[in-house]
Amino acid sequence: LLKVGAYIALFFTLNELLVNYSVFEFLTKLFIPIFNFLKLDLALITPIFKGIIEVTNGCFAVSNLSKNLQLSTIICTALISFGGFSVHFQSLSFLKECKINKDFYFLQKITHSIFSIIICYALIAVFHIL
Secondary structure (H helix, E strand, O other), rough: OOOOOOOOHHHHHHHHHOOOOHHHOOOOHHHHHHHHOOOOOOOOOOOHHHHOOHHHHHHHHHHHHHHHHHHHHHHHHHHHOOOHHHHHHHHHHOOOOOOOOHHHHHHHHHHHHHHHHHHHHHHHHHHHOO
């Protein structure tokens, strides 16, 4: 329990440091062409990066910022499926006794996130949810 709490506190603090030292603003400038190509709101860049680091903080930021409920649902689905680096470190701290390849685990989380995006998009489109 102490390990899990420590990772949560560490990554929450890391998120706040990155916001306070304008690292996310720098990353925003790097990803502007990609977001313009995908026709996404540029204000979503920081919440997405927050979610990649710590999922709860990122999903909260996406839900507070996005006016498009479908898009925010898809982004939160991706972030929850990926889990964020905080969740990865928590999982790997318990799985290190198992002989699970860390790279394979990380790749599977990315794959899980991609399939979750596709399924969420399909459900929204087919059933006109949201």
